[in-house]
Amino acid sequence: MTASATFRARYLLPVARPPLENGMVVAGVGIIRYIGPFDAARIEGKLTDLGEAVLMPGLVNAHCHLELGGLKGKLDAARGFVDWLRQLLSLRGGQTPESVRESVLNGLAEARRSGVLAVGDISTDGLSKAVLEGARARGVVFREALGLLPGRALSAWQEVEAxxxxxxxxxxxxGLSPHAPYTAAPSLYRxxxxxxxxxxxxxxxxxxETRExxxxxxxxxxxxxxxxxERGFVPAGWKSPARSPVRYMESLGLLKKRGIAVHGNYLDSEEIELLARSGWGVVFCPRSHRFFGHERHPLPELLQAGVPVALGTDSLASSxxxxxxxxxxxxxxxHPAIPPEQWVRMATRTGARLLGLNDLGSLADGQSADMIAVSYAGGDVYENVLQADPPSCFFLTTGAHRSKPEERG
Ligand SMILES: [Zn+2]
Structure with missing residues (x-):
């Protein structure tokens, strides 16, 4: 039995390089061994001809909260972000560990059906790691930490250590995730x-994320x-940092190392420059952005400044x-002025890079062979991917420990 498999497609979309017509990928034990123009002499193992399709790396959802999946469609933002937070806290109280585990599993299955082969998942309850491991998911589990009150901040840190x-x-x-500047104490951030x-x-x-x-x-x-x-989350005598969010991160020493700013909806030009210089990235969640009715996202300015921007879905409580x-x-x-190629890069290579999953997000020799294929209907390849209907999207993964590719319809 051979551990290799070969795929041919009308187009290969390596992301790191321009699209290649009539290309082939040879994969062995989950790793790409060859990518290039189709050449019958190079076929190894079984040949799968994908026909009129675009073969590309699996998508990377750089920001989600799979544990919140059970809240889908139950919250609204009609009365603003703070009211939404109120709804979130009240509904979370009704969840059980079992329902949360089920949400993670269902969310992962849904993500996979739409071509997402790696996630950056925020875990508030500490439950998603075991579920994702059991389901052989790839990605980063960010342990979330909350606590402005000294006692709460300390116990959150102890959970992080464990x-x-x-x-x-x-x-x-x-991965680690201090929730937000309004819920995590300076000591917790540091x-x-x-x-x-x-x-x-x-x-x-x-x-x-918000004006609030x-x-x-x-x-x-x-x-x-x-x-x-009102909820008793703010310590007595607490003093506001009197700084904008990014400058606050800078004052805590956080910008000395790389980080990910989720949302970054309200940034001035100086903050964008600070992010660019520090090597921080941003995750933009377009549908969550629309759900809350935010002002235009500074995506063009971030890209212009060289800040890496990835894409996330955020949770089903806002998407x-x-x-x-x-x-x-x-x-x-x-943002119609930002071309399809950029969106595809944000949903693949940039997401992988921000999560530190450098073997994902592009097709090249030595990269993981976690790939998806979408049907090709003609015209520009990137535009095709952007308009791909998930039902016509299927994926092939030759996960690192698998010897044979697996196909799912
Ligand atoms: Zn989030």
Missing amino acids: FLEAAWGERLKP RLGEAAGRRGIPLATHLA EIEFLQTGGGSLGEFLK GSLDLFEEMREGFRQ
Whole structure:
């Protein structure tokens, strides 16, 4: 029995290089051994001719919360972000560990059906790691940490330490996520930042997401401040940093190491420059952005400044599905001047890079053979991918420990 497999397609889309017509990929034990023009002499193992299709790397959802899947369609943002937070906290109370595990499993299956082969998943309950491991998922599990109150911040840190000490395999990597500047104390940010830097693992935080967050950081007040105080989340004598979100991160020393700013909806030009210089990336979640009715995302300015921007779905509490094709299309609707090629790169290579999964997100010799194929209907290849209907998208994965490719319809 041979461990190799060969795929031919009308187009290969390596992402790191221009599309290639009539190309082939030879994969062995989950790794790409050859990619180039079709050449019958190079076929190894079984040949799968995908015909009129575009063969490309699996998509990377750089920001999701699979544990929140059970909240799909149950929240609305009609009365703003703070009211949405209120709904979220109340509905989360009704979840059980079993229902959360089921949400993670269902979310992963849904993501895979739409061509997502790696996730950056935020785990608030600490439950998704075991479920994702059991399902042989690839990606990063970010342990979320919340606590403005000193006692809560300390216990959150202890949970993070236990999470880091756990056993980690090849397919799933740990990451750390101080939730947001309005829920994580400076001490928690510093500790998580240092731990992530020391271990060389990714750090992600919700940043500059809402006008309410910015007001709270500047003044300690506003509707978000009122809400947090009402819930008893703000320590007595707490002083606002009186800084914008990115400058606040800088003052905590967080910009010395790489990080991921999730959303980055409200950034001024100086903050964009700070992100660019520090090597931080941003994850843009177009449908969640629309759900909350945010102002135009500074995506063009971020890209112009050289900030890597990846795509995420965010949770089903603010988005209709975990389909990253839908995310690319919605982003393109919001920013039609940004070409299809850029959206495809954001949904593949940039996401993989921000998550530190450097063997994913592009097709090249030595890269993982985690690939998807979408049907090709003619015209520009990138445009085809952007308009691909998920039902016509199928994926092939020759996961690192598998010897044979697996096809799913
Ligand atoms: Zn989020």
